[in-house]
Amino acid sequence: MATDEWAQWHTAHEQQLASPHGFLAITSLNFLNETPQRFPDAPGSWSTGAGGVIVELADDESLIVDGAKVGGRVELGVIAERGGINVEAGDAVIEVAKRGGFDIIRPRHPSNALRSEFHGTPAYEPTDKWVLTGQFVPFAEPRDITVGAAVEGLEHIYESPGQVEFEALGTPLALTVFNGRTPGSLFALFTDETSGVTTYAANRSLAIDVPDPDGTVVLDFTRATNLPCAYTDFATCPLPPAENRLPVAVEAGEKIPYERAGSLS
Structure with missing residues (x-):
């Protein structure tokens, strides 16, 4: 694991979050x-x-x-x-x-x-254990998926091109993925057995690079990030689809922000 590279990425991520109008x-x-x-x-x-x-x-x-x-x-x-x-x-x-x-x-x-007063977000130490290989399996046709939101009564609709299948801690798993910021890239919203314990209860996000021609993808959970709702009640962040509640403890990526440490929600 290139810890220096991970530290640079995490610093840049935090700087964007805490930019003057972030x-x-x-x-x-x-x-x-x-x-x-x-x-x-x-x-x-x-x-x-x-x-x-x-x-x-x-x-x-x-x-x-x-x-x-x-x-x-x-x-x-x-x-x-x-x-x-x-x-x-x-x-x-x-x-x-x-x-x-x-x-x-x-x-x-x-x-x-x-x-x-922001002074950063705690995170698990990066480790190769949580850099996993997966397989993107496209749906026959993209599907519109409705998910909840951090604000009660609000819903979001995202187009999903398919699922990513992978294995973690000996358990076969799958994540429904959505289209990412750049063409062909993907992202997943998920919770896991650490959610509400060491990581934010509602959601985390994982960016996934464009799949290889054979569908191979890398799932770098050391770069799993909080959404803005982990920090502020003024965010309308989407919640993960029900099938993205992973039955394993993903001890990687960002943890509960210091600002939320006293109120897990």
């Missing part, structure tokens, strides 16, 4: 409807409807949208599912997004204590 900077999660609403951590009065998200700014308020200062009534338009735009308000960014069919705003303030 998930640790979020100060609230607000669901929009047709009734204009004001929030204490964002300028303007916000609403949504058939034409998309609208913000009405008072005379002494403004935002930066696409690099231009705007005021008054600003129509931000229809947001695609899992899409979003960021508008600026001073040193803050207001994320305008759609999650689970709902339009939301999430103000992100660099001074948020969760970010300013």
Whole structure:
């Protein structure tokens, strides 16, 4: 195991999480409807409807949208599912997004204590024991799979191209996988016997590189990461499909964040 390489990867992962407008900077999660609403951590009065998200700014308020200062009534338009735009308000960014069919705003303030006091995430020591070889088995046709979310009442739909079969601790296992960030790559959401004990209870995520032509993949569980909901209640993270609850203890990857150590959920 190249521990130096793993340490560099983990440091970069944490830096992204704790960037000035990353998930640790979020100060609230607000669901929009047709009734204009004001929030204490964002300028303007916000609403949504058939034409998309609208913000009405008072005379002494403004935002930066696409690099231009705007005021008054600003129509931000229809947001695609899992899409979003960021508008600026001073040193803050207001994320305008759609999650689970709902339009939301999430103000992100660099001074948020969760970010300013962040000092990293504990993790298991990396070991080759948890770098496993698997086999990608595609479905005859991709399937839309509905999963729950960290926010009660919310659901996400992801397209799954197939499953990855592998063996861990002598046990044959399989994970339903979803399409990753780059074409052909995959990712899996899972829980295991460490969940709620040493790792976050709700979910962890594993990125998987593009399968080889024969379907071979590498499952590097030393790089299993927490989703943002492990740190903040203002995340709408998806939960794993039921079949991805592994009946083994995956003692690899990121553990319960220090910020959640007193409240496993």
